[in-house]
Amino acid sequence: MSAGLAEDLVFAPPSADVLSAGLHPLDRRYVNVIRIMTALVLLPVMIAATVSEFALVAEGVGEHGMIIAPALALCAFILVFLPQRKWKRWGYAASDEQLRVARGWMFRTDTIVPFKRIQHIDLGEGPIERLFGLASLTVHTAGTHNSIVTLPGLARDRAEAMRDAMRLHIRREAE
Structure with missing residues (x-):
């Protein structure tokens, strides 16, 4: 993982408010x-x-x-x-070991995905997302309950960088 990406993907402690928790907000264009x-x-x-x-x-x-x-x-x-x-209630953070996705207000979901549990990663973009240069990062893990974690509203290049960083980590773990 590059040093610049590692600095941008800082893991934050849990908090009730996504933006005050030190989590990265989704791209503003996602609104x-x-x-x-x-x-x-x-x-x-x-x-x-x-x-x-x-x-x-x-x-x-x-x-x-x-x-x-x-x-x-x-x-x-x-x-x-x-x-x-809705946009304000989404946030994410990543470290060298895991991805955290927090969303919701009344029914809050805070998911942490260890990179070692990731089986594959998808990068998707619908026509509306493509219009705004955005993509969704979908992480598939082992298991059945919460085995798919989707992070929408990322700038396309940011989503690609996160995917590549996770893929690098997975390859290093396999070796």
Whole structure:
């Protein structure tokens, strides 16, 4: 592992808040990825609200805006605040021996993966992630429970450097 990468991948002690724990946050561009993916989920909600409202107005039951306006307000609220909040709740750290991935707020998950347990490493990027130059690092370990740990929202070059550092460590352990 290069000295520069080893300095960047500092392991931090456990803490309730990801950013104050000394963990590295995900790439800031990941907020946009979350926002777009959330918008794609909310699109059917807005379509259903629009169709319902037009059907009710056509029957003379209500007025325009009675369903669309609250649905639009709710969707706007979700699109503005949820992605930022979700991004803040992810963090990661790595040492020469292990990878730590912490996420969540109400239901918190803090996973530590020793490099010696890693079986293989995937680097993936969907079309939205690719648009922003991001990738997800997926680590597969032995066992069944929590055997797959995914770290999304990494800059592509950062994800490649982490993958290569883990691969180097695994090769050294095998020798």
